[in-house]
Amino acid sequence: METFEYLHGFGSEFSSEDPRCPDSLPKGQNSPQKCPYGLYAEQLSGTAFTAPRSENKRSWLYRISPSIGHKPFKPFLESNISSNWDEVMPDPSQMRWNPFDFPSEKKDFVEGINTICGTGEPRLKLGLGIHVYSCNVSMKNRAFYNSDGDFLIVPQHGNLRIKTEFGKLTVEPNEICVIQQGMRFQVEISEPSRGYILEVYGRHFTLPDLGPIGANGLANPRDFMTPVACFEDVEEEFEIIAKYQGHLFVCIQEHSPFDVVGWHGNYVPYKYNLENFMVINSVSFDHCDPSIFTVLTCQSDKPGTAIADFVIFPPRWSVQEHTFRPPYYHRNCMSEFMGLIKGKYEAKEGGFLPGGATLHSIMTPHGPDVNCFEKSSQEELKPCRVADSTQSFMFESCLGLAVTKWGAQTSKKLDHDYYKCWKGLKKNFTGPKK
Ligand SMILES: O=C(O)Cc1cc(O)ccc1O
Numbered sequence: 001m002e003t004f005e006y007l008h009g010f011g012s013e014f015s016s017e018d019p020r021c022p023d024s025l026p027k028g029q030n031s032p033q034k035c036p037y038g039l040y041a042e043q044l045s046g047t048a049f050t051a052p053r054s055e056n057k058r059s060w061l062y063r064i065s066p067s068i069g070h071k072p073f074k075p076f077l078e079s080n081i082s083s084n085w086d087e088v089m090p091d092p093s094q095m096r097w098n099p100f101d102f103p104s105e106k107k108d109f110v111e112g113i114n115t116i117c118g119t120g121e122p123r124l125k126l127g128l129g130i131h132v133y134s135c136n137v138s139m140k141n142r143a144f145y146n147s148d149g150d151f152l153i154v155p156q157h158g159n160l161r162i163k164t165e166f167g168k169l170t171v172e173p174n175e176i177c178v179i180q181q182g183m184r185f186q187v188e189i190s191e192p193s194r195g196y197i198l199e200v201y202g203r204h205f206t207l208p209d210l211g212p213i214g215a216n217g218l219a220n221p222r223d224f225m226t227p228v229a230c231f232e233d234v235e236e237e238f239e240i241i242a243k244y245q246g247h248l249f250v251c252i253q254e255h256s257p258f259d260v261v262g263w264h265g266n267y268v269p270y271k272y273n274l275e276n277f278m279v280i281n282s283v284s285f286d287h288c289d290p291s292i293f294t295v296l297t298c299q300s301d302k303p304g305t306a307i308a309d310f311v312i313f314p315p316r317w318s319v320q321e322h323t324f325r326p327p328y329y330h331r332n333c334m335s336e337f338m339g340l341i342k343g344k345y346e347a348k349e350g351g352f353l354p355g356g357a358t359l360h361s362i363m364t365p366h367g368p369d370v371n372c373f374e375k376s377s378q379e380e381l382k383p384c385r386v387a388d389s390t391q392s393f394m395f396e397s398c399l400g401l402a403v404t405k406w407g408a409q410t411s412k413k414l415d416h417d418y419y420k421c422w423k424g425l426k427k428n429f430t431g432p433k434k
């Protein structure tokens with residue numbers, strides 16, 4: 001795969017000029033009467049103008065043609081994207097999906113997005129959507145943007161080559177990327193490709209606070225990578241597809257949207273390689289809560305409570321003494337959606353497969369399957385590697401999630417036998433002291 005150049009950092013003020021046009025960024029001001037090279041200046045605001053400085057996000061793009069040069073939007077109907085959370089009756093059961101299919105007809109990244117579950121209201125900018133994408137052709141003369149929120153994209157199979165207004169990036173399985181609200185992008189693939197998307201409405205991802213961990217650890221800011229400016233000057237018909245209030249719309253313009261010659265700001269797309277995650281865990285006893293594995297969080301207004309956390313279960317050493325080492329049995333006031341990028345998840349080595357998913361809804365009991373419980377209650381507690389060449393992840397939310405019709409029925413992937421993995425958990429009670 002091609003290697004592109006990147007800028008490093010999280011939340012930084014970046015600036016980038018396509019080397020073919022040096023000094024394309026205006027000096028000392030954002031909106032000169034005439035921009036260098038005859039470019040148009042355009043601001044992209046990712047927060048309210050008046051958001052506190054610590055949260056304020058915006059970038060300035062200097063482009064060949066302004067984004068406004070397009071015809072009116074029309075509905076784009078070929079889509080399984082939904083934000084109608086009343087399509088099927090709520091169901092608190094533990095849910096597991098077999099790996100989602102690659103498409104049988106030609107589908108590009110936008111056409112291949114299917115919503116599994118979610119909650120909230122894009123118009124109120126509160127809530128989230130969880131989607132799988134499954135595609136077999138590249139987007140051609142077509143760009144996509146989301147006016148509802150940010151996309152955190154988790155490839156499971158196939159490398160993505162993503163062209164954005166800010167430049168190009170490649171994202172392969174075990175890497176993730178975030179394309180924020182409004183940013184136009186095009187996805188090229190080289191084989192049938194599949195992955196997961198966490199969409200958060202109206203808020204942005206941040207790095208979790210580290211508290212007593214100190215200044216370093218978990219996902220380090222320097223490992224986040226943002227593309228560099230790279231323009232194309234193409235006068236051809238382009239379709240711009242917008243996700244707006246839960247529906248897709250398309251409009252036509254006569255020039256490439258990837259015509260940004262220089263840009264600066266702190267509102268940017270970025271990628272991160274999950275291998276760079278610095279794992280912190282118990283080195284004495286007991287199983288820590290999985291929040292220790294939070295890569296990115298999208299916080300609600302309630303302190304410490306996430307609209308969505310992106311949590312991974314990375315390869316690591318397990319050393320805890322006199323401890324049941326796998327995840328504990330659990331009922332949670334949060335919703336837990338899990339996916340598997342590769343390998344096996346330690347709490348369930350059978351049934352939960354790469355490209356599949358599970359959903360454990362609010363207060364629904366879940367935890368290790370029978371085999372895992374039996375094995376881990378008996379095993380000798382030597383230091384050992386867990387999750388080697390494995391990567392699973394969780395989207396955890398304080399909100400209640402509803403499954404869509406696609407998730408419950410159309411996909412035909414719901415495994416109605418999931419509950420059986422806990423059948424046979426024996427009664428081991430030894431009775432009161434005699
Ligand atoms: O349900 C799960 O498998 C996720 C999870 C993992 C863990 O290590 C502890 C708690 C938890 O909910």
Ligand SMILES: [Fe+2]
Pocket residue numbers: 330332336360366
């Ligand atoms: Fe859990």
